[in-house]
Amino acid sequence: DAKTTQPTSMDCAEGRAANLPCNHSTISGNEYVYWYRQIHSQGPQYIIHGLKNNETNEMASLIITEDRKSSTLILPHATLRDTAVYYCIVRVANTGNQFYFGTGTSLTVIP
Amino acid sequence: GAVVSQHPSRVICKSGTSVKIECRSLDFQATTMFWYRQFPKQSLMLMATSNEGSKATYEQGVEKDKFLINHASLTLSTLTVTSAHPEDSSFYICSASRGSGVSRNEQFFGPGTRLTVL
Numbered sequence: 037d038a039k040t041t042q043p044t045s046m047d048c049a050e051g052r053a054a055n056l057p058c059n060h061s062t063i064s065g066n067e068y069v070y071w072y073r074q075i076h077s078q079g080p081q082y083i084i085h086g087l088k089n090n091e092t093n094e095m096a097s098l099i100i101t102e103d104r105k106s107s108t109l110i111l112p113h114a115t116l117r118d119t120a121v122y123y124c125i126v127r128v129a130n131t132g133n134q135f136y137f138g139t140g141t142s143l144t145v146i147p
Numbered sequence: 148g149a150v151v152s153q154h155p156s157r158v159i160c161k162s163g164t165s166v167k168i169e170c171r172s173l174d175f176q177a178t179t180m181f182w183y184r185q186f187p188k189q190s191l192m193l194m195a196t197s198n199e200g201s202k203a204t205y206e207q208g209v210e211k212d213k214f215l216i217n218h219a220s221l222t223l224s225t226l227t228v229t230s231a232h233p234e235d236s237s238f239y240i241c242s243a244s245r246g247s248g249v250s251r252n253e254q255f256f257g258p259g260t261r262l263t264v265l
Contacts, residue, residue, distance in 0.1 A: 070253060072256075074191075077238070077259065077261070078258055078259065079151075079153075079240050079242075079256035079257050079258045079259050080191070080240070080242075080256045081256070082253045082254075082255070082256075085253060123190070123191075134181065134193055134196055135181070135193065135242070135254055136193060137183075137190045137191040137192070137193075138190060139190050140190060
């Protein structure tokens with residue numbers, strides 16, 4: 037079962053930062069936070085993941101609270117192509133461990 | 148790198164027939180592959196975990212005799228929907244994980260297969 041809670045939908049103006057929250061209050065000490073997104077009728081795309089430190093890559097930044105019970109994915113300058121469903125997933129970082137997807141947040145970037 | 152392909156991308160079949168969907172990791176060896184199903188406006192639901200050379204592990208409520216999974220090599224897993232019915236119409240997505248030894252271990256997803264059963 038999914039162990040995360042996300043808002044159902046969000047809007048963001050093009051060019052502005054999109055901040056997508058995720059609650060994972062029951063996260064275990066060895067579980068990572070992963071973010072994926074799914075553009076309509078495509079397979080999910082990996083964005084970023086982290087354990088406890090904040091992470092940044094070419095796509096986004098991940099901010100994890102000190103108690104690790106929540107996190108925020110930040111898209112610094114949202115474009116229309118960022119319109120997608122964003123999934124926050126927690127799992128142990130091991131090859132065999134499954135991903136259980138929650139309902140995700142449908143982000144709409146508005147021109 | 149880390150590309151996963153699926154074939155076919157779209158299939159329409161008659162009720163009662165069987166359909167095979169292939170999932171390939173194109174540039175890496177996938178020790179574990181996963182199969183998901185996604186109905187319209189819903190999230191991805193994990194169906195089964197497939198390890199190369201061994202039997203797949205099915206999630207609760209997924210019929211193993213209806214959804215046959217074969218993971219014959221480190222780059223290929225197949226899902227066969229047997230005796231398909233209209234309620235099996237869905238978007239089927241596979242994913243693959245690379246071997247251990249790297250800290251990322253994210254799953255790489257295929258583009259999905261749209262199955263329509265008439």
